[in-house]
Amino acid sequence: MKSLRKAIRSIVMIPVNIIQFLSLKSQIKKNNGLLQIIIGSAKTKYENWLATNIECLNILKVSSFESLLGEKRVDRFLAEHVFEHIRYDDAIVGLKNCNRFMKPGGTIRIAVPDGFHPNPDYIDMVKPGGYGWGSDDHKLLYTYESLSRVLEEAGFKVRLLEYYDEAGEFHYNDWKSEDGHVMRSMRYDKRFHEPLGYSSLIIDGIKSE
Template identity: 60%
Template sequence: MQKLRKTIRNSQGEINVIIGSHTTDYPNWLPTNIAQLNLLEQRSFEHLFQGKKASRFLAEHVFEHLSFDDGVRALQNCYAYLERGGRIRIAVPDGFHANPDYINMVKPGGSGEGAHDHKILYTYPKLTTALKEAGFEVTLLEYYDENNVFHYTDWNSEDGHILRSRRYDRRFQEPIGYSSLIVDGIKTGN
């Protein structure tokens, strides 16, 4: 924790933070887990950032482990510690996915890895609502719509690399067609 705080304190450039990184580690990104950054506690953000602000946050398959209300609170904390023009890239299981086997894997209490702890199954309207409630403008990157049609907008991995995506997850082509709902929240205000 002290090393991470020192890195942020001494940073002269962008501060890019992976939320709930587990073992994920990318060049030019600072990996955090709940011990370093508790999304629900503003004091945790204060302690880590020490007056600085992040340029980017990345949360791949984290927000489904929070209730909707806790997710909004976490997003509000991220918004407060994000510089103007910064972004949070979020990937979560997609509640409009066309394959019912996928839904059964990822739904709260589902059969997939980690699903026992899932609190919510987001769809693009629900995640958009959470981000807007926190103050973000929203850009949809990958998602299924209500008619089981997959939508994809090309995105830059340097703004937040998502392994469980159309581009990087080989399972996308398998019968279950694993994909994520991927959304950017942009901070346009102060």
């Protein structure tokens, strides 16, 4: 009975994924303005942004970009708390693919848990195998140094937006929400002002002109 229910669920899900993919592909084909894509969006949706999950865009596969985008190229990618779920070498592959399918001057905004956060409770929550939601699938804990290095290896210039340094000092450079909204950030996450002081390491990767 369990195997039958599992088979029925898989049959039901296939058309849903196809419908989502075809809808996204149609929107991209018709797009004549900024093309902005959320990677690993889960249920996140923002105005003027197209939300994708791995079923529609697998950033580790060139063929997935080609199938979804065709000849179109992306102005902005956004990935909030996605790359901590990807192994280091795979992150480089995924970012190189993003770079390849972006317009010159385009950006990818990445937010991940911050490995230099000075609160040990925060680190215990977000580290691989930590007690926080989703941390059982975290592959690594980035710092501004290691995330910058990954982006640079993928061919991007780096612009630091929010991060802690080695001394535990918080740094903030102004950024616009419309260029890629990050909920888990100093401005938009109320926990930043609570004892935990929750924040994200946020960096823009910029493709060369």
